Amino acid sequence: MADQSLISARGLVKRFGDFTAVDGIDLEVAPGEAFGFLGPNGAGKSSTMRMIGCVSTPTAGELRILGMDPVRDGTRIRARLGVCPQLDNLDPDLSVRENLTTYARYFGVSRAEARRRADELLEFVQLSDRANGKVEPLSGGMKRRLTIARAMVNEPDLVLLDEPTTGLDPQARHLVWERLFRLKQRGTTLVLTTHYMDEAEQLCDRLVVMDGGKIVAEGSPRALIENYSTAEVVELRFADGLDSNAQYAAKLDGIGERVDPLPDRVLLYADDGDAAVAEVHRRGLSPASVLVRRSTLEDVFLHLTGRTLVD
Amino acid sequence: MTTETTTVRGAGDPRPLRPVVAVVERYLTLYRRLWQASVFSSFILPILFLVSIGIGVGGYVGSIEGVDYLSWIVPGVLVSTAFQICVGESTYPVLGDFKWVRAYHAMRAAPVQPKDIVHGHLLYMIFRVQLSIVAFLLVVVFFGGLHSPWALATLPICALLTAAVVTPVTAFAATIESDSYFALLFRFVVIPATLFSGVFFPVEQLPVAIRPVAYASPVWHAVELSRAATLGRAPSWPIVVHIGYLLLWAVVGLLAARRAFARRLED
Amino acid sequence: MMTTLVAARISVSPGRVGAVINRNVGALRSGPSYWVVLISGFFEPLLYLLSIGVGVGALVGDLTFDGQTMSYAAFVAPAMLAVSAMSGALAETTFNFFFKLKYMKTFEAVLATPVRPFEIAVGELVWAVIRGSLYTAIFLGFMVAMGLTTVAGALAAFPATVLVGLAFGAVGMWVSTLMRGWQDFDLLGTGQFALFLFSGTFSPVQNYPVGVEILIQLTPLYHAVELVRALCTGIVGPGILVNIAYLAVMGVGGLWLASRRVEKMLCL
Numbered sequence: 001m002a003d004q005s006l007i008s009a010r011g012l013v014k015r016f017g018d019f020t021a022v023d024g025i026d027l028e029v030a031p032g033e034a035f036g037f038l039g040p041n042g043a044g045k046s047s048t049m050r051m052i053g054c055v056s057t058p059t060a061g062e063l064r065i066l067g068m069d070p071v072r073d074g075t076r077i078r079a080r081l082g083v084c085p086q087l088d089n090l091d092p093d094l095s096v097r098e099n100l101t102t103y104a105r106y107f108g109v110s111r112a113e114a115r116r117r118a119d120e121l122l123e124f125v126q127l128s129d130r131a132n133g134k135v136e137p138l139s140g141g142m143k144r145r146l147t148i149a150r151a152m153v154n155e156p157d158l159v160l161l162d163e164p165t166t167g168l169d170p171q172a173r174h175l176v177w178e179r180l181f182r183l184k185q186r187g188t189t190l191v192l193t194t195h196y197m198d199e200a201e202q203l204c205d206r207l208v209v210m211d212g213g214k215i216v217a218e219g220s221p222r223a224l225i226e227n228y229s230t231a232e233v234v235e236l237r238f239a240d241g242l243d244s245n246a247q248y249a250a251k252l253d254g255i256g257e258r259v260d261p262l263p264d265r266v267l268l269y270a271d272d273g274d275a276a277v278a279e280v281h282r283r284g285l286s287p288a289s290v291l292v293r294r295s296t297l298e299d300v301f302l303h304l305t306g307r308t309l310v311d
Numbered sequence: 312m313t314t315e316t317t318t319v320r321g322a323g324d325p326r327p328l329r330p331v332v333a334v335v336e337r338y339l340t341l342y343r344r345l346w347q348a349s350v351f352s353s354f355i356l357p358i359l360f361l362v363s364i365g366i367g368v369g370g371y372v373g374s375i376e377g378v379d380y381l382s383w384i385v386p387g388v389l390v391s392t393a394f395q396i397c398v399g400e401s402t403y404p405v406l407g408d409f410k411w412v413r414a415y416h417a418m419r420a421a422p423v424q425p426k427d428i429v430h431g432h433l434l435y436m437i438f439r440v441q442l443s444i445v446a447f448l449l450v451v452v453f454f455g456g457l458h459s460p461w462a463l464a465t466l467p468i469c470a471l472l473t474a475a476v477v478t479p480v481t482a483f484a485a486t487i488e489s490d491s492y493f494a495l496l497f498r499f500v501v502i503p504a505t506l507f508s509g510v511f512f513p514v515e516q517l518p519v520a521i522r523p524v525a526y527a528s529p530v531w532h533a534v535e536l537s538r539a540a541t542l543g544r545a546p547s548w549p550i551v552v553h554i555g556y557l558l559l560w561a562v563v564g565l566l567a568a569r570r571a572f573a574r575r576l577e578d
Numbered sequence: 579m580m581t582t583l584v585a586a587r588i589s590v591s592p593g594r595v596g597a598v599i600n601r602n603v604g605a606l607r608s609g610p611s612y613w614v615v616l617i618s619g620f621f622e623p624l625l626y627l628l629s630i631g632v633g634v635g636a637l638v639g640d641l642t643f644d645g646q647t648m649s650y651a652a653f654v655a656p657a658m659l660a661v662s663a664m665s666g667a668l669a670e671t672t673f674n675f676f677f678k679l680k681y682m683k684t685f686e687a688v689l690a691t692p693v694r695p696f697e698i699a700v701g702e703l704v705w706a707v708i709r710g711s712l713y714t715a716i717f718l719g720f721m722v723a724m725g726l727t728t729v730a731g732a733l734a735a736f737p738a739t740v741l742v743g744l745a746f747g748a749v750g751m752w753v754s755t756l757m758r759g760w761q762d763f764d765l766l767g768t769g770q771f772a773l774f775l776f777s778g779t780f781s782p783v784q785n786y787p788v789g790v791e792i793l794i795q796l797t798p799l800y801h802a803v804e805l806v807r808a809l810c811t812g813i814v815g816p817g818i819l820v821n822i823a824y825l826a827v828m829g830v831g832g833l834w835l836a837s838r839r840v841e842k843m844l845c846l
């Protein structure tokens with residue numbers, strides 16, 4: 001089992017001085033999987049990604065990438081990785097196509113083959129018409145797609161994506177997701193970090209929830225929701241909300257599986273939302289607004305850490 | 312746990328020079344876009360300089376050490392041009408590739424090691440300086456500024472100077488966080504090294520207290536060697552000493568640059 | 579001086595101009611090595627003076643200028659001073675001004691306040707000249723100490739260097755509003771360097787062929803060098819009135835054009 005893992009970590013730790021960014025995590029990523037790290041900023045996702053990308057040395061613990069030791073075989077491992085970093089680092093003075101061909105050369109790809117792959121990848125990320133243009137005028141979404149194409153230029157066994165859609169507008173995000181989904185369908189192994197639960201749900205077969213450098217839960221998005229939340233969530237807002245949300249929560253006690261008062265609303269976790277709403281009204285409460293929705297990873301995270309993801 | 316090695320596919324080439332060549336290629340691709348602008352700064356400007364100082368001021372100076380002033384400052388201007396290119400291309404562009412463009416981080420994510428980047432940059436710089444020197448020599452021949460076929464020796468001399476200057480400056484650029492430190496580098500190192508290294512007048516005219524500044528500067532050693540070459544005479548110190556001193560800078564600088572790059576790209 | 583000149587036409591608030599200057603002082607102070615960078619600025623002209631004036635001067639010996647014999651250092655130092663006043667002001671109003679205009683969006687933020695484009699232009703220019711004048715004042719101190727000019731000569735030359743700074747600073751500011759990108763600064767730098775080499779800086783212009791001499795007399799740095807050299811050496815003729823007029827026209831014209839461009843770029 002462990003022999004086939006592309007990534008295998010045991011008790012992995014990364015410290016910067018006194019600060020522990022990654023605090024003893026275990027994980028396995030199998031070929032063909034789309035694996036995600038979900039967590040807020042500062043949870044240790046990027047530090048973990050940098051260790052997997054062999055640009056940061058683990059402080060303690062064991063880490064094997066593609067069956068090799070990242071400290072000793074870093075160069076050989078990187079030859080088979082594709083990396084899409086959080087901050088775009090495209091070459092602004094090179095053309096769009098040159099960004100890909102130049103990068104391919106770092107992997108020892110021949111010039112002719114680099115040109116062929118560049119054209120194919122530009123087609124794939126829908127940037128063929130910009131091939132000879134400069135990088136600077138590209139929109140944020142186009143730049144991200146170009147960075148993803150660049151990560152594919154060495155036909156990697158494993159693609160690492162650090163916050164692939166952070167900072168993009170909704171339309172650009174969907175375009176990126178759609179391309180990544182196509183990669184996944186081709187059987188490419190994807191490892192990504194995100195603090196967007198919708199992104200994790202869309203793309204990941206399996207994910208770990210990170211908080212404070214530790215893994216607090218692991219599983220498929222569906223399994224995480226089943227294990228840590230209810231099928232449905234009722235969001236109640238009261239006109240005189242704020243300070244009195246805690247008092248309302250007390251009055252709602254016993255409805256569904258759990259009641260969670262937030263500053264602006266009260267969450268009711270129940271497998272049957274409509275039944276829960278009926279019970280709320282039966283108790284004589286009249287919230288200003290009622291919303292029954294499916295449970296999401298946001299609820300899982302809230303339950304596990306007591307905090308919302310984006311705060 | 313497992314010692315099984317998966318078959319390496321597509322990449323992981325054992326030839327160690329490949330990444331260095333790829334880094335040089337990146338610089339050449341960039342240079343192809345920017346060379347017109349650099350022709351001005353690295354070629355036209357020194358010619359204007361020669362006309363103004365060499366001919367304008369030279370009219371008053373007459374002859375110095377047995378040759379006309381123009382011929383005397385030609386090797387000085389040549390070396391200081393090479394020096395300026397080296398410093399210019401190893402300060403802002405290097406810091407920029409760490410900080411703003413993050414091109415070095417992109418290379419680092421590929422199988423390019425920090426030392427490959429240092430070596431690639433150095434090779435590109437040697438190539439660039441050689442181009443400028445060749446063009447400069449071609450023009451100066453028409454001014455009658457070269458007095459010996461040994462003038463061709465300025466090419467390897469400038470290659471050595473390039474290694475002696477580019478590596479420590481690159482190491483410095485890789486260590487700092489803010490570009491305002493370059494202002495200090497220019498003021499306290501680059502300008503004194505240009506003004507007091509025997510480019511415009513013999514170092515012997517400096518007060519004894521300031522002369523060690525010249526002797527410590529790699530520029531002076533390169534100027535001495537180049538002047539000996541273009542005028543076809545022996546340099547003031549034994550050739551081995553001049554060359555050895557430049558080599559020392561190159562080797563120490565290279566080690567420092569490799570260390571600085573590895574540190575900056577580590578975490 | 580420049581402020582009162584144009585105040586009749588456009589109302590300028592000294593307080594708001596002061597606020598623009600103050601922002602620059604604050605930005606400078608926040609740099610990591612503020613004092614070292616500021617103080618080391620004094621060091622640079624001294625190096626040039628030692629190298630060219632004293633080093634090359636020893637090779638040249640004395641030369642005759644306008645019928646008077648003087649040391650090469652005494653001939654070259656005033657020109658270096660004029661160049662220092664020019665490049666000090668230009669550094670601030672071209673490179674830094676362009677950066678603030680195009681990238682930092684500083685002025686867009688400033689214009690959201692009651693500050694007007696003309697006041698920005700005046701504020702930036704005054705700041706550039708204050709910074710440049712600090713250096714020229716020190717430079718003059720060195721010249722007096724080295725016996726390259728008299729105290730009276732230095733006192734007369736100082737306002738002239740302020741005028742040179744205003745003239746080049748204003749025109750530089752206007753030019754930087756026309757810049758398309760950083761690559762244009764290469765051209766500007768080349769032009770500046772050519773002026774530096776051929777404005778009678780290192781040898782009298784009378785040595786050039788007549789056609790070239792007339793051409794040089796049309797360029798701005800020539801007038802700056804002539805004016806500063808006349809005052810430093812005490813060889814003053816009616817020609818300096820032409821120099822002063824030339825520089826004054828540059829300053830007023832540049833400032834007017836620059837503020838119009840800023841207005842067009844940011845107040846649409």
